Amino acid sequence: MGSPIQRRVGQVFVPVRDMAAAIGWYAALLGFEPGAASHEGTIYDIPTDGETRLSLDANRPDFEASGPPRFFLWTDDMAATVAHLRALDVRITSDVEDIGSVFLVQFEDPDGNALMVCQRA
Template sequence: MLASPIRRHIGQVFVPVSDLARSAQWYAAVLGFEPAATSHDDTILDIPVQDGPRLALDANRPDFTADGPPRFFWWTDDLAATIEHLRRLDVRITSDIEDIGSVFFVQFEDPDGNPLMVCQRAA
């Protein structure tokens, strides 16, 4: 195997958005945080995370497309409560609960149609 100077550790995930203010409010409601100040001439908003890679909303790419599968997922300890939370917020849920053995998950979309996913470990 070849050695690589690249660490196998994700530093930050960027979610492309068209309207940073609208997306900031949506993600804040879904994830339960108060949006902080934006950076990079009001085009980047860092979302506070508990651990793992950082997450940022990125309004620098107005020509992005939101097609394709989810590019990351969040963990939950209670998928049923998570789905109820998403429904209360009128979030567009795009899949039924799926069981792939090791996890259960559901997919949904942000206001730009970015595919998102939340998973719960199987007992």
């Protein structure tokens, strides 16, 4: 059975309430120079490596930040990642876990969105 829908993720949207604060926080987290939001200040495309795009979205500021992480980011150095999160005073919500194929750590952005970083085992 085929489908015209491709099994490739094009873009992930992260809901935020305060776009300027979110851009600054993600810039510090991911190491990029912050820029201006588009779409009348409601969308900010984070520079990414690879095909999948990551955007901050302030179109629905009344969202509920709950549930597990909806995506993860890669790292090659989990210890350096955890140290970086701590240096930024990020709320880390899990210990580093070894689930066999990857090591992972979970944390939250200032809006309470659950985020995760993984390192291949």
